[in-house]
Structures are given as C-alpha cells and as structure tokens.
Amino acid sequence: MQHAFVTGGGGDIGAAIGQRAAAAGYRVALVDQNGERARERAAGIAGAIGLACDVSDEASVHAALDAAQAEFGSVPDLVVNCAGTARFKPLIEQTLEDFRRVLDVNLVSGFIVGQAAAKRMAPRGSGCIINITSINGVTPAPNSGAYASSKAGLAKLTELMAVEWGPLGLRINAVAPGFIDAGLSAPFFANQTVRDLRCKAVPSRRLGRSEDIADAVIFLASDAASYINGHQLVVDGGASRALLALLPREAPAQS
Ligand SMILES: NC(=O)c1ccc[n+]([C@@H]2O[C@H](COP(=O)([O-])OP(=O)(O)OC[C@H]3O[C@@H](n4cnc5c(N)ncnc54)[C@H](O)[C@@H]3O)[C@@H](O)[C@H]2O)c1
Numbered sequence: 001m002q003h004a005f006v007t008g009g010g011g012d013i014g015a016a017i018g019q020r021a022a023a024a025g026y027r028v029a030l031v032d033q034n035g036e037r038a039r040e041r042a043a044g045i046a047g048a049i050g051l052a053c054d055v056s057d058e059a060s061v062h063a064a065l066d067a068a069q070a071e072f073g074s075v076p077d078l079v080v081n082c083a084g085t086a087r088f089k090p091l092i093e094q095t096l097e098d099f100r101r102v103l104d105v106n107l108v109s110g111f112i113v114g115q116a117a118a119k120r121m122a123p124r125g126s127g128c129i130i131n132i133t134s135i136n137g138v139t140p141a142p143n144s145g146a147y148a149s150s151k152a153g154l155a156k157l158t159e160l161m162a163v164e165w166g167p168l169g170l171r172i173n174a175v176a177p178g179f180i181d182a183g184l185s186a187p188f189f190a191n192q193t194v195r196d197l198r199c200k201a202v203p204s205r206r207l208g209r210s211e212d213i214a215d216a217v218i219f220l221a222s223d224a225a226s227y228i229n230g231h232q233l234v235v236d237g238g239a240s241r242a243l244l245a246l247l248p249r250e251a252p253a254q255s
Contacts, residue, residue, distance in 0.1 A: 057112075084105065135239060183210070
C-alpha cells in the first residue's frame with residue numbers, strides 16, 4: 001500500500017489532505033509540531049498515524065520519516081509540505097526574530113523535508129513531493145511580513161527540485177491556495193463583512209475549502225499528472241487573476 005507523509009497534518013488543510021489521501025488508498029502519517037492534534041486528526045482517518053515533528057529541525061524531520069517508515073514498512077510515495085505559519089503585522093513593525101521564524105517554518109522546512117524525502121525516494125526511483133505555497137507568494141498581501149517571500153521562495157524551490165530530482169524519477173509540484181475558509185485564515189473570515197467582500201473579489205464567488213486544496217494535491221500525486229513536474233497549481237477560484245475586474249470603471253455606454 002502506498003504511504004503519504006503530510007506535514008502540518010494537525011491543521012485544517014493538512015488534515016483534509018490526509019483524509020483525501022486515505023480515500024485514494026494511501027496509509028497516512030500526519031505530522032505536526034503539535035503532536036497531540038496530529039494524533040487526534042489521525043484518529044479520524046482509517047489506518048493513519050499522528051506524529052510530533054518540528055519541520056524546521058532536520059533531526060526531528062528524519063526521526064518522523066523513520067517512524068512513519070517503520071510503521072508502514074516503506075519509504076513514502078507522497079510527501080506533502082503543508083506546515084505553515086504567519087506573523088501578520090506591518091512590515092515596518094516586524095521583528096527580525098518573527099521574520100526569520102516564518103522563513104524557517106515555511107521555506108527552510110521545504111528544503112529540509114524535501115531533501116530528506118528525496119534521499120529516501122531516489123534509490124527507489126519514484127516519489128512525489130507537493131509543497132503548499134499561497135497566492136500570497138504570487139501577489140503579496142499587506143501586513144503579511146515574511147509570509148509572501150517565504151511562499152514565493154518555496155515556489156521557486158519547487159522548480160529547482162523538479163529540475164534536479166526529475167531525472168531521479170521524482171515529481172515535485174506546488175499547490176497555491178487562495179482564500180481558504182479554514183486554518184490560518186479562519187480569524188479573518190470570522191468577520192461576516194470580510195467574508196462578503198472577499199467572496200465578491202473571487203470570480204467563483206465563494207471562499208475556498210480545505211478539500212479544494214486536498215483534491216488538487218491528490219490530482220498532482222496521481223498518475224493522471226505523471227507528466228506534470230515543477231508546476232505551481234493555483235487553486236483560488238480565479239482570485240489572483242481578477243485584479244482588472246476589481247478596478248473602478250465607468251458604466252458601459254447604453255446603445
Ligand atoms: N488557510 C488559508 O487561507 C491558506 C491560504 C494559502 C496557503 N495556506 C497554507 O496552507 C498550509 C496549511 O495552513 P492551514 O490554513 O491549514 O493552517 P493551520 O494553522 O490549520 O495548519 C498549519 C499547521 O502547521 C503546523 N505547524 C506550524 N509550524 C510548524 C512546525 N515548525 N513544524 C511542524 N508543524 C508546524 C501548525 O501546528 C498547524 O497545525 C500552510 O502552509 C499555509 O501557509 C493556507
């Protein structure tokens with residue numbers, strides 16, 4: 001049976017990816033710095049395990065990969081880098097400590113987890129790595145601190161991984177969520193006015209769900225995507241394409 005290793009698995013999007021991966025036939029390891037939440041989420045997924053792991057710490061990542069490998073008896077077939085954090089504050093007020101922590105958790109972790117996974121997958125000659133980026137990495141939101149830079153960096157790292165590890169039989173892609181009604185964005189969307197305004201800014205006229213992201217991940221991991229490598233799939237209902245639709249304009253002339 002195939003085995004999926006999902007970081008940030010104690011969170012909303014990571015847990016949804018775990019659910020969809022199990023439905024697609026994977027045994028699932030949900031790993032999170034909050035090991036208790038990872039284990040709670042795993043308890044709701046058939047055959048899944050939850051593990052504590054800090055993705056910014058190389059030894060912790062290797063220990064979690066070892067534990068998942070021991071449990072499932074194989075190197076992971078799918079690794080999803082979904083752990084993420086943010087420090088929302090105007091850039092002028094950001095502390096260096098916060099800036100560096102966001103880069104560590106969102107970008108450096110992509111290198112740590114990706115390299116650790118690739119070293120295990122390469123001898124087998126197959127494997128899939130999917131990095132969860134953000135439309136913030138495409139278009140930076142005000143007050144997002146290091147978040148936009150970290151996600152843009154992770155998208156570029158995805159391309160380099162595909163270039164260097166594609167010849168080893170690996171596929172490395174990214175999924176960039178838009179406005180998802182869950183997890184890190186839940187505090188914003190608790191405000192009904194913000195929800196309504198954000199929905200209006202999305203061509204598909206709704207907020208995204210964790211399952212929208214999970215479905216994209218499972219598609220990219222599947223054989224249907226076997227020739228897709230080094231790609232960032234934006235899953236945002238068209239939001240990042242809608243800048244010109246949001247510009248004020250005169251009403252069209254009546255004929
Ligand atoms: N929710 C959104 O609107 C949205 C939009 C774009 C991108 N994303 C990305 O999706 C991913 C999942 O976010 P979410 O919305 O489900 O948030 P979430 O807070 O529910 O999940 C994030 C998880 O990452 C874990 N985590 C944080 N630091 C960690 C570390 N050092 N080691 C291991 N685990 C760590 C947290 O404990 C948490 O469980 C993140 O990478 C986020 O940047 C989310």
